[in-house]
Amino acid sequence: MGKPLNAGEHTRVGIIGCGKIVEQYLASFRRFQDLISLVAVADLDPARAQAVADDYEGVRALTVEELLAADDVELVLNLTIPAAHADVALKAIAAGKSVYGEKPLAATTAEAREVLEAAEAAGVLVGCAPDTVLGTGIQTACKAIDDGLIGRPISATATMVTPGHERWHPNPDFYYQPGGGPLLDMGPYYVSALVTLLGPIVSVMGAASHTRSERTIGSGPREGETVPVTTDTHVTGVLVHASGALSTLVMSFDAVKTKSPNIEIHGELGSLAVPDPNHFDGDVQLFALGAEDWQTLPVSAGYVDSGRGFGIADLAGTSPGSEPRAGGLLAYHALEVMESVLASAKSGAAVKIHSTAARPEAVELTTLAAQVAEASS
Known part of the structure; x- marks a missing residue:
């Protein structure tokens, strides 16, 4: 590429x-x-x-x-x-x-x-972006799936709930205009994580709503100023993966808080609680079939102590003819999925996804020092 x-x-x-x-x-x-x-x-x-x-x-x-x-x-x-x-x-x-x-x-x-x-x-x-999928949180969950700890994946749930970015962002206008909203803003983290975990998506269905026609800025020099809401602020989608797994997506700027894990993956032999895909790390927990409680898995894959920008370093070392892990094809596929969920919400019909993106190559457990040494060798 x-x-x-x-x-x-x-x-x-x-x-x-x-x-x-x-x-x-x-x-x-x-x-x-x-x-x-x-x-x-x-x-x-x-x-x-x-x-x-x-x-x-x-x-x-x-x-x-x-x-x-x-x-x-x-x-x-x-x-x-x-x-x-x-x-x-x-x-x-x-x-x-x-x-x-x-x-x-x-x-x-x-x-x-x-x-x-x-x-x-x-x-x-x-x-x-997001290159959060390269961190130890999502990558450890990927390794657990690849190692067969949950058996064949069946389904996933991905939930992002917040009362709105205007509470902290000094200029939140674009979040509430077409091209904004919770799905296009936060959905890339969740859809990219779901594709990284379960592979590409072939069709979607969606529903959407919004509860308020304006928002009040809560901080900064424009505190107290209102901005109009001209896009949906609560979106639900069902994503059908090429593997047959089904993911349910909930993205909201209207609700307050969720107690459930950000992403759960369910398989025939167990379930995984996956950390927030907006972060690079976090505990991955497994509840195996027949177990009595959740088990926290050891960190076993991904860039250790990573942050925004690691995707650029990863891209810089991409071999000729190869696609970067946080690459354009994955970003395009995620965008088509999100755009199609919104289109389905308007039409009430399922939408076929025309693009695809290979499940990105796994990231072995890597420290920054090791990455520098490999890039310099």
Whole structure:
């Protein structure tokens, strides 16, 4: 799917979009200085880009156009709002650069397809969050399934419940506009995890609703200001996997809290409680057939102590002709699944999924030091 970025050398990264999420990537990049060199940042608000440059040695604050034209930027980390994901990715690809973006890959599958086709034609790589699936939580659960601890998987449940991001986010407007909502915002974590655990999805059914026509911002300089709600804020879906397993998905900005695990996987010989796919770690618990209680499994797979940005390091070491684990095909498949759940909610009919994505290659239990050594060998 493109040329490798890292052949024992640093991957030189430029960031477009310096909003709230950039802090988490910067924390990982500081740990990855033997793998990744952050060389430039850009934002529509020059002050935000300059603040990052002032805090990170050796980084230049540029305009978006300057960053895209910079010869020392090999990969663009796209942290813009979802509506701009495709436009920025296409411009980066046109400049000959690989792209790693925040989720979703694009606002629509049509735009996402254009990104993948452009990248293939240009011979560059496309990666996309979430890379949480590479952490020890989801990967330990994958290994438990692969080791046969629950037998043949039958079903899964995936639940994300929160009363809304406006309670903490200072600018939550886009969460409540078309292209936002709980499914497109948080669903990528859960759908990507379900595909990583159980394989690709072939059809879906959905239902959706919303309970409020406006939301009140709870923090920051706009505290007390209201924003309109023009998209569904509670979505339920049934996902049919190619394997025959059935997953039930509940994503809500309307409810308050759930007591159940974020993801449960049920098989003929046991059930797994899987940690929050918005996190990289967490306990995986097994209730085996005939057991008397849940057993916490030892951490056995995944990148140890990982965080946002590990998907970029993983992508940088992708072999020629191979798809990154947190790659564009998985992100496209997850986007089509989510878009189709929403389409099914409107039509009341099942929707066939046309794309597919191979279950990503497992991540062996790996520390950062071991990853650096392997990339440098």
